[in-house]
Amino acid sequence: MILTKISLINFRNYSKCSIKLNDKVNIFIGNNAQGKTNILESIYVLALTKSYRTSYDDFLKRKGSDSYKIKGNLKIGQYSKEVSISVLNNDKKVFINETNIKKISDYVSNLNVILFSPEDVETIKGAPSLRRDLLNIEISQLYQQYIKNYNEYNKILKMRNDYLKLIYTNSISDYRYLDVLTDNLIERAAYIYKERIEFIEKINKNLTLIYKNLTTTDNLTIIYDSNIDIIDKSIEEIKVSLKNKYSTNYNKEIMAGMTLYGPHRDDYRFLINGNDIKIYGSQGQQKMAMIAFKLSEISIFEEVTGTKPILLLDDIFSK
Ligand SMILES: Nc1ncnc2c1ncn2[C@@H]1O[C@H](COP(=O)(O)OP(=O)(O)O)[C@@H](O)[C@H]1O
Ligand SMILES: [Mg+2]
Known part of the structure; x- marks a missing residue:
């Protein structure tokens, strides 16, 4: 996948800017x-319809402007396509070849990017939600089904959490509706687990060698920490595990007023020679680990989409 041209209108410090890009670097x-x-x-x-630096579209609009627009021309094999995003006030629209794509989930995965930025070490040092976000973003670029499942999962999760609170406050003793919500949640959760675990497995296949090449000595691997027992990663097995977890813990969840198990609670760790680098790693090791992670993704993206993604490296030689 080659980005041949990028055009910006009122994006950040650019009022109008158009850049023709080289096919390679x-x-x-x-x-x-x-x-x-x-x-x-x-x-x-x-590519992703939102920034990694801010969750506010207003910050992306050039100061004093109420809109921004980004347009990119892509070449994939012999095919070309134009993708664009425009935000006017709070209205965000995405287009492929000037056709408005109504659902963001149908748009993301058209332009595949892998970004390394200096802020990325936070993914290792920071809260588990940052690590889950990274997995969600990367897998969403590969499978449209993933975002759809993930969005549905979050909706059902909210309904289930609300209902768990209601059971407690209203002393509801009939759990049939809770069971319906739980079954619906499990459907989406099992798919999310499967994709995440497979993704980490694929990363691990490349990671050790890539990291060794970067550092010459150390062994880097990632361990996926799930709050359910996943022995076999088939969807059916994961569903059984989840069902088991929920049915033996519903009292605990009612007391807590929230869903305590599922992919929204998972995490993963980066180990160098067996040690968690969140705790024991130097800044340099953490940065290198993230670079190795991103480089490991290239062949996964290529395998799934049939074309190499666009690699964006920001300040890679800083520090
Ligand atoms: N919404 C905005 N409107 C206008 N200027 C902005 C906006 N957001 C950031 N900037 C400006 O962009 C510049 C930083 O750009 P950046 O790409 O981060 O720089 P660098 O070349 O160092 O990577 C700063 O001058 C900042 O004031
Ligand atoms: Mg910069």
Whole structure:
């Protein structure tokens, strides 16, 4: 997949800007605060419809402007397509070849990007939700089904949490509706687990060698920590495990007023020579581990989509 051109209107510090890109490698050089990261960010936003630096679209609009637009021209084999995103006030629209795509989940996965930015070490050091976000974003780029399942999972999760609270406050003793919600949740959860575990397995296949090449000595692997027992990663087996977990813990969940088990509670760890680098790793090791993770993704993306993704490397040689 080759991005041949990127055009920006009122994005960050650019009022109007159009850049023709080389088929292979493009390097942006400039002083501090000139807008290098903003260009990479715009490509990321074009791919994923949101930024990794802010969750507010308003910050992406050039100061004083009420809209922004990003347009990219892509070449995939002999095919070309144009993708674009526009935000006017709070109205976000995405287009493929100038056709408005109504659902964001049908749009994401059209332009595949893998970004490395200096903030990425936070993914290792920070809260588990950051690590889950990374998995969700990357797998969403590969399978449209994943975002759909994930969105549905979150909706059912909220309903289930609300209902668990209601059971407690209203002393409801009939759990039939809870069972319906639980079964619906399990359907989506099992799929999410399966995709995440397979993704981490594929990363691990590449990771050790890539990390060794970067550092010459150490062994890096990722361990997926699930709050349910997953012995066999078939969807059916995961469903059985989940069902078991929920049916033996519903009292605990009612007392807590929330769903305590499921993919929204999972985490994964990066181990170098068996040690968790969140705790024992140096900053350099954490940064290298993230770079190795991103590089490991390239062949996975290529295998699934049939084309190499676009690699965005920001300040890779800093620190
Ligand atoms: N919404 C915005 N409107 C106008 N300028 C912005 C906006 N957001 C960031 N900037 C400007 O962009 C510049 C930083 O750009 P950045 O791409 O991060 O720089 P660098 O070249 O160092 O990577 C700063 O000058 C900042 O003020
Ligand atoms: Mg920068």
